[in-house]
Amino acid sequence: MKNFTLCLLLLIGYSVQAQVGIGIPNPDASAVLELASKQKGFLPPRLTTVERDAINQPAQGLTIFNTTKNCLEWYNISGWYNACGDNGVATVTNYDCSTLATGTMTAGDPVSGVSQTITAKVSVPGSYDISAVENGVTFSASGNFTSVGDHQVVLHATGTPIAIGNHNFTLNTSPNSCSFTRTTITGPSIVSQYDCNTASAGTMTEGVAIAGGVTQTITATVTKAGTYNIKATANGVIFSSMGIFSATGTQTVVLTAVGTPTVAGNHNFTLNTSPNNCSFSRTIFPPIATVTGAAGETWMAYNLGATAPATSMTDSAQYGDYYQWGRGTDGHEKRNSANNANLSTTDSPGHSDFIITSSDWRSPANNNLWQGTNGGTNNPCPAGFRLPTIAEWDSEFAQSGIVSNATAFRSVLKLTVSGFRNNTNGRYQDTGTAGYYWSCDTFGIRSGSKSFTGTFGAIMERGRGLSVRCIKD
16 A cells, blocks of 8 residues: 555656657657556546536536436536437527538439538537428438537438439528528439330431431330430431420430432431430432423422422322321321321321321311411421412412413323312222312411412411422521
8 A cells, every 4th residue: 555655646746847648658648648458447436416517616627427418427617518419409599501411413313422510600509400491302410519609510412303403401400490401413314225216307408408308207205204315316417406305204305307318209317315215317309300380480390299290281290298287297198107186286286197187186276277378387398499479389380370270280280180188088089080289378267378279378277188299488
């Protein structure tokens, strides 16, 4: 006992001059006392809550083990605190949400590595449980403020963002709350299937730069919303579209063509969306052959959809296509197009079917289609051409002396007896016996056509399929 007392006195005397280490030869320079052991721990005074509260004027930093709570406690100017979570709720006079933002959020993807650091000005230490919820994402953190002053808190994000864009997150710390804005971006979409057999519009001619109006409509079955960049390239032409699928399910995409077709004929375009791609075929017409009519106007030398002037009035190979008045070149004009009894509410029905109707294929009617010097909306003619007016037809008929099938074919226009497609059932009528050609003129709910069998001028239902002969602007 005497030896221990002597050693302790020597140790105390030495500590006046330097650091003290027990179990360690070189104590840290910042510590007045450092204990080291791999078999034993430091045991502070053990007091009950009653005994602790009996301490007179405890010093800041005083540490005990509370046997009532079974918890290590320390004292600061605001009172006794511990790490056991029963300190009471902290009082915060102000929050600052603009400290630091990390990570990126993508719509539809679970967040990872995303956080928002805020600053809390604590007036009374205690526990905190902070969260901010928006757009399917929760930023949160909980713990204890052990002292007064400014404290940084890192809110970690969980969840899956729903919508893209900027979203405002407000802390649940009313009245002393704050807000921060985080952006949700969109990632690449996921598409399980594409369908290219929908609708096409516009015509392309070998060697002629596409000036606009040439499109291909496709559908995509989207399983994850996000960005898309779709292209299909062939024969000097690129069909493309880029954008965002904002929802899942069947979505429509309109591919727009640019470029200059190099070779006439049918060409196959395949989407760059492998493995879930599809293809569509588009016709490139030969360079436009023209003739000068008897009235001095420049006309295409053959019907729209044909490939050469007819060799006889009944040359069925050169009858061309059968257009419903006002519709674009979307496939409905082909002789083998399917029937569809659903009227369209838009200028572009979005499919290639021939619409069966008692009158007009569009409801409500649109009298502004095929109008103007450039052919207007849905102009099916090549660039620089349009549909003629009734007056232009009348002038050509008069100057050419067209009064019958025979005189119509003998004229420079080589008009054929291609008949028409019935608007009520989709069947072909008068093929080989009569010819009917659309004009751009409207008459009430019908439109003007020109025939050279029986009555030369006629007003017909817009749902009928007639031949088209284009005139130069």
